[in-house]
Amino acid sequence: MKKIFLTITAVVAMLATSCSSDDDNNTTITPPVTVDPDNFQGTFDEDVTLDASLTYNLSGPIIMKDGTTLTIPAGTVIEATGTTSSYIAISQGAKINVNGTADNPVVMTSGEATQSAGDWGGLVICGKAPINNTVDGGTAISEVGDLTYGGSDSNDNSGSIKYLRVEYTGATFNGSKEFNGVSFFGVGAGTTADYIQSYKGGDDGIEFFGGTVNGSHLVTIDHADDSIDFADGWSGTGEYWYIKDGDKAGIEGSNNGDDAGKTPLTTANVSKVSIVNVGRSKNEGGIFVKEGGGEWTMSDIFISDSETGIFMKGTEDDPVSNQQIADDKINFTNVKLMNINEQTNYTGTADFISEAETTGAGAGADLPAWAQGWTKE
Numbered sequence: 452m453k454k455i456f457l458t459i460t461a462v463v464a465m466l467a468t469s470c471s472s473d474d475d476n477n478t479t480i481t482p483p484v485t486v487d488p489d490n491f492q493g494t495f496d497e498d499v500t501l502d503a504s505l506t507y508n509l510s511g512p513i514i515m516k517d518g519t520t521l522t523i524p525a526g527t528v529i530e531a532t533g534t535t536s537s538y539i540a541i542s543q544g545a546k547i548n549v550n551g552t553a554d555n556p557v558v559m560t561s562g563e564a565t566q567s568a569g570d571w572g573g574l575v576i577c578g579k580a581p582i583n584n585t586v587d588g589g590t591a592i593s594e595v596g597d598l599t600y601g602g603s604d605s606n607d608n609s610g611s612i613k614y615l616r617v618e619y620t621g622a623t624f625n626g627s628k629e630f631n632g633v634s635f636f637g638v639g640a641g642t643t644a645d646y647i648q649s650y651k652g653g654d655d656g657i658e659f660f661g662g663t664v665n666g667s668h669l670v671t672i673d674h675a676d677d678s679i680d681f682a683d684g685w686s687g688t689g690e691y692w693y694i695k696d697g698d699k700a701g702i703e704g705s706n707n708g709d710d711a712g713k714t715p716l717t718t719a720n721v722s723k724v725s726i727v728n729v730g731r732s733k734n735e736g737g738i739f740v741k742e743g744g745g746e747w748t749m750s751d752i753f754i755s756d757s758e759t760g761i762f763m764k765g766t767e768d769d770p771v772s773n774q775q776i777a778d779d780k781i782n783f784t785n786v787k788l789m790n791i792n793e794q795t796n797y798t799g800t801a802d803f804i805s806e807a808e809t810t811g812a813g814a815g816a817d818l819p820a821w822a823q824g825w826t827k828e
Contacts, residue, residue, distance in 0.1 A: 491529070492537075495519055503527045508562055509537045509571065512596070517544030520610065525555040530562030531571030535622040538572025538630060540596045541609055543579055551614030551646070556825040561619035568675055569653030572630040573620035578638035579607040582661030583684030583706070583713045593636045593660075594628060600636035605663045605686075607639025614646045614825050621653025621675065629654040631680075632671070638664040640687070648826045649674070656697075659685040667691050670826050677703040678729065681719060682742070689721040693812040693822055694729065700739035700762065701726035701754070704747065711743025711771035719747045725811030725819070728756040736762025737791075740781060743771040747781040753811025755789040759796055761804060777801050785809045789816070 484497045492511030499515070500522040501507060509531035515521045521541065523529075531537040539559070541547045551557040561570035577593055579602035585591050590601040612633075620632045632649025633656075635642075640663040648670040649656035656671030661683035668691045671678040678697040681687075682705040694701045702724070707713035726737040737754035740747075740763040754760050761783060766773045775781050777799055784805045788794060794804060813819020818828060 498522070501527050506530060508532065509539070509559075511536050513539045514596075515541050515545040515547070517542055520546040520548060522548045522550070523557050524550050525552045525557065525614070527557050529559045531559065532562040533571065534569070535572060535624055535630070537622075538575060538596065540575040540598055541577060542598055543577050543600060543602075546608065546610035547576065547612065548610045549612040549615045551825070553614060553646075553825050556614040556616050559615070559617045566619050568619055568651050569621045569623060570619040572622050573652070574617055574633045575630075575636065576609050576634065576638050576642075577636045578609045578642065578662055578664070579604040580637050580639035580662040580664070581605060581684060581686070581715050582637045583715050584661065584709070591637075593634070595624070595630050595634070598636070601661060602637065604639055606641045608641030609638050609664075611643035612645070612647055613643065616648045616650060616826060618650045618827070619652070620649065623653060631655040631658045632674075633657045634660065635662055635664050636660045638662040640664060646825065648672070648822075650827045655680045658682075659687065661685055663687055665689065668821055669693070670822050672696055672826070672828055674698065677701075677735070677739070678726075680704075681717060683707060684713070684715045684717055684745075686715060686718040687720070689719070690723045691812050691819070691821065692721070692724045693819060694725065695727040695828070696731070697729040698732040699730065700735035701729040701737045701757070703735065703739040703741055704744065705741040706743030706745040706771070708742045711769065713743070717745030719745065719749070721747070722750045723810070723812055724749075724751065725753045725813060725816060726755070726757070727816045730757050730759075734758040734762065736760060739763065740772050740776070742769065744775045744781050746775070749782065750784045751809045751811060752783060752786045753789075753809050753815055754786070754791060755816050757791055759793050760786070760788045760791050761795040761797065763795075763797055765798065773797070773799060776803050779803070787811070787815070
């Protein structure tokens with residue numbers, strides 16, 4: 452019995468030593484956050500990864516806090532109900548990684564039985580890049596979601612979005628406060644925004660509120676306001692934009708609504724754009740130069756079926772934009788206009804539009820090859 456007791460004691464001692472050693476060397480593993488796909492909402496201070504085999508009912512706001520990442524794999528479908536209470540917001544310091552593919556995009560859509568524009572909010576991303584709509588060049592509060600955005604980090608990284616389609620967004624709080632399809636608030640150049648469509652929205656399709664993020668392969672179809680909008684000191688590059696069926700301007704570009712000459716100036720370098728059938732309810736042109744404009748280099752622009760190609764207000768209403776054109780700060784080269792009543796309503800003498808053959812985003816007015824398969828028309 453003595454020998455057996457000693458043996459057991461030794462084994463217990465060895466196990467205790469082994470466990471102690473393991474505890475010293477192991478890193479604490481935090482289990483993944485579990486979300487309810489039937490009631491997808493909440494404010495998260497930990498990473499969230501969705502499952503493409505599930506359909507998520509967005510029943511309220513999703514707010515990702517500073518330091519967290521929302522990862523959405525290819526093929527994931529999110530169906531929203533709840534109008535203005537349903538939206539996805541990425542706070543400053545948080546990230547979103549949308550990992551869609553051309554064959555299997557991520558889709559954020561309406562969960563209503565009869566889908567229509569304005570059924571839910573949209574996607575809101577807030578970064579730390581410069582904006583010009585503050586008194587001291589600091590931060591501001593987003594129009595929707597009441598989140599802080601802006602700062603001094605031009606290369607701020609809010610994640611990566613590839614092959615995303617958002618549908619039936621644009622829920623309305625009031626006459627001056629509406630969601631867009633995708634809103635980039637002060638988002639930095641470290642963020643990837645590539646292959647994004649906004650489809651049938653109640654307000655703007657895709658909007659850049661300041662920041663330095665670049666946007667490529669953007670598609671907007673059938674929006675009740677402007678299709679793509681940039682303002683508040685956005686300084687970025689855009690290429691391959693396809694815009695069709697908008698109630699107002701195809702592209703609305705401005706500097707600052709309260710101080711047209713405010714710095715940092717909106718500085719837009721945009722190329723390879725097709726704009727088709729916009730201004731259905733109000734003539735604001737294929738492209739609307741507004742509120743000081745900023746400094747633009749626009750090239751390879753195709754515009755068809757619009758009252759005016761390049762639209763702007765007169766010198767009394769917008770003297771800064773008119774002066775920017777006169778000073779050769781806003782230029783359009785390789786512009787092709789079809790079924791347009793007037794090239795521009797600008798009344799000055801500057802020759803800022805150079806017409807030539809261009810393919811725009813694809814082959815003129817047709818949906819380009821790169822947009823086929825993952826988008827809706």
